Amino acid sequence: MFSTVISGAVHGITPYLMQVEVDVSDGLPSFNMVGFLSGEVREAADRVKVALKNSGNKIPASHITVNLSPANIRKAGISVDLPIAIGILVSLGQIEEEKLEKTMIVGELGLDGEVKPVKGILPIARQALLSGIETIIVPFENAKEGAVVSKLKVIGVKNLNETIAYLQEDNAHKDMLLEPTTIDLKRIFETTSYEESGLDFADINGQSAVKRAIEVAAAGFHHILMIGPPGSGKSMMAKRIPTILPPLSEDEALEVSTIYSVAGLLDTNEPLITKRPFLSPHHSITETALTGGGMVPKPGVISRAHRGVLFLDELAEFRASTLDLLRQPIEDKSIHIARANGTFVYPADFQMVCAMNACKCGYYPDMNKCRCTEKEIKRYLSHVSGPILDRIDICIETPKVDVADLNNNNSLNENSETIRNRVMKARKIQEERFKNTGLRFNSDMSPADINKYCRLGMKEKMYMERVFRSMGLSARAYHRTLRVARTIADLEGAENVREIHLSEAVCYRMGENGIYKGGER
Template sequence: MFSSITSGAVRGIDSYIMKVEVDVSDGLPGFNMVGFMSGDVKEAGARVKVALKNVGYKVPVAKITVNLSPAVIRKEGIVVDLPIAVGILTATGDIKEEAVKDILFLGEIGLDGDIRPIKGTLPIVTKAKSKGYKTIILPKKNAKEGAVVPGMKIVGISSLQEVIAYLSANEKERDELIPPTKVDIKSLFTEKDIYDDKLDFSDINGQAGAKRAAEIAAAGFHHLLLVGPPGTGKSMIAKRIPTILPPLSEDESMEVTTIYSVAGRMPDNKALITKRPFMSTHHMVTESALVGGGGLPRPGLISLAHRGVLFLDEMPEFSRSLIDMLRQPMEDKVVNITRSKGNYAYPADFQLVGAMNPCPCGYYPDRNKCMCLPHEIKRYLSHISGPILDRIDIVVEVPKVDIADLSSKVKRAGESSKQIRERVMRARKIQEERFAGTGISFNSQMTPKEIDKYCKLGTVEQAFMEHTFCTMELSARAYHKILKLARTIADLDGSERIEKIHLMEAFSYRMSDGQYWNSREESE
């Protein structure tokens, strides 16, 4: 007696279709699983046998062999309980062979027969659609996630008994027994679902310069570093940047949801991630947790921040080697992890926002308060290397707040996130039209080719650029970043061309780093 059940699994951020072949034959009784798998995958056999017994189906006393195909891919961290259980029941005749035809099965089974959620539902369903499958039976808590893929019939089940009842019914009865899960994707993109109404820029008093820098960073998706003494509002500003970013598009939402699904970070019964991610971490984070990897590779925080914000508070407290690991992802927008078992690539198009004190005590260059020695300040600031600093578009000081800015009158007059977001959205619309069909969404993503095309300068502006470039001894990367930044400032002003005032403001965001990092390393 033989059966073949279709399932799926993830490998890195990608997925593949897997065949679960079950053979029940005479011979020495036993349960054997083959197909190049790790020990944790083999544990599925023990769970399935107990689960079948507890729901009233006795596993036959026979030689049972389960093969997971393709054999060339090592099976690690995948869940094949449900397809194995269905395969055994089909091989023994408890489920008809035609009942499982063209259906893909996903799910982990508890010892009591409950079907538990799995990781990677969205990429597996997407792959199944590309291979021509139309119906997928999966855990009820993953049903909404799978239902966002159009044209797929998603059947969410809670127990092994439900699966058996569903497969035993005829075609007409099935939809009445367990109605397919449907999701209206457009209804998920409401302002309430997209933005956190508990955080707003109107909560921040004063700091007009820092808020302006945050607005520019949001409009062009530029990296931002906030420098200032303790208690000036650096973290408050950083945490509110997602409230002024453009909403995720449906395609971006699918990308982000795929990453969260593979990482096992999708909330139960959640269809899509619709808010731009905001990831923050402590400076004791490990390399694999930040960048990704591990024994069984998983996306790190920088991939979980894809299309959103990665916030590093007290940035110099992170080790220099840890911060330098961001260099390649900041440039390439992807994390490449190489293991003996294969290569893995995770998207990492994030906006880095850092906050830091200018010295260990936090009060440099105010020598009335700062007691740090020069070498202590230099060692502290050296945790942020020249190459990383070169990749940060905006460095802005966040000074001590004046008492006048803390008055209730000023607080009432503060701009809300919605007001700032409207300006950001207008600038974003300009960029959307500019880069239509190019695969680029923001000014920060421009390559030198696009910079030459969209950041042309007049005679006066070119002369100013050349003079300032030589005076400040900037790198070629910094030169291009200033042009991209000036393009964003011009977009916020509604200007078709980059003018001198836009370049001046863009250059001003490179002045603070020179004040603190006097002996900068040569950019790499």
């Protein structure tokens, strides 16, 4: 007898439907699996045989052939145990084939027949819905994740026998046996708030100039670099950046959750990621951990920071070769990883926030504490490669914190919500401006776009010329300054970029003479 069960898998983060074809016929007893399989998929044969036996299902000695189609995609992961087991039972006539109509089955089996959770349920379920599937049977732990796709009937199963019982029941009584899992998406979004995370910009006393720079960065999606002595609150502020970004939209949340689903990082009880991710890799991170990799590439840190914040603390301590890998993802907002069995594309649209000290000992420019020589300071600043700095629009020096400031009551400080509202307003303006242009934020503007959207008046042009000449700023800095000035104007709701916007933007390029020229004076 021959049977077909529909299952699904992911290739990178791209989900696809898989036909699990099982044939049981007379002949020498054997269990063959074909269909471009990787090692762990091949092992399914043993797991399925033993799981069936231990669940009390007798399989007669026969010639069993399993084919996973389409055969042109290399199958990896272990999500096909359960469909194979069901396929065998259908072929043996223990389950009627009609019961499997428009039903997808995904799951790993233990030897005792237990169904174990698998990765990538969210994208698989979304693909299933698009392909006209109505019911999806998934491991119990993954049920809520699958239920995010609300139009799908999601059945969470704990073991093989439960699955068999469910499939043998007639359609009317099925759902009494195993209730479909549902979640209230609307409520999840409504109840998400950053306030409960305990992080708020109101926690930070003083530092008004740095806070302002961060606000500008968030509003225009500019990458930002903070330079300052240890203990000046760089990490503290970076951690709070997600709280002033607009909340994730439903589409964005699905995108982010998909990546986490594939990486197997979704929480069983909170199947949807509704907060912007904040990732802070240690500077010893390897290249593959950053970009993603492996034989079958897993999403790296930059992909997990998709739609969120990638915080690179101690930027100068990162290996130059590691940082240089960020160049392409920053441009393309995604990372392409090529392997023998295909090219994998993971989204990587993150806001880069960097922090570093101004010298090796960290205390420069405090000459009472700094023990570095002029040469060492220059060498330290030149550690960060130019191409990465080219992509950072805003650079701000953080001052050391006065103890008196720490004791101040922080009830007067602006909270994240106030700042977030301003940021969202500025983003709205950008959205309107860039409608149908393919651009999203001011930071995406090319020099040609800048000429179009940040036209300067005669007075402003002369001002820029005077300032740039007297301060020795480079031509490259010119466009970056304009981009940032555009965002500052947007924050104010101003139509045209004026002198006061330009001067503030210039201030965010002060570092130019230090870090951007390798510390040259």
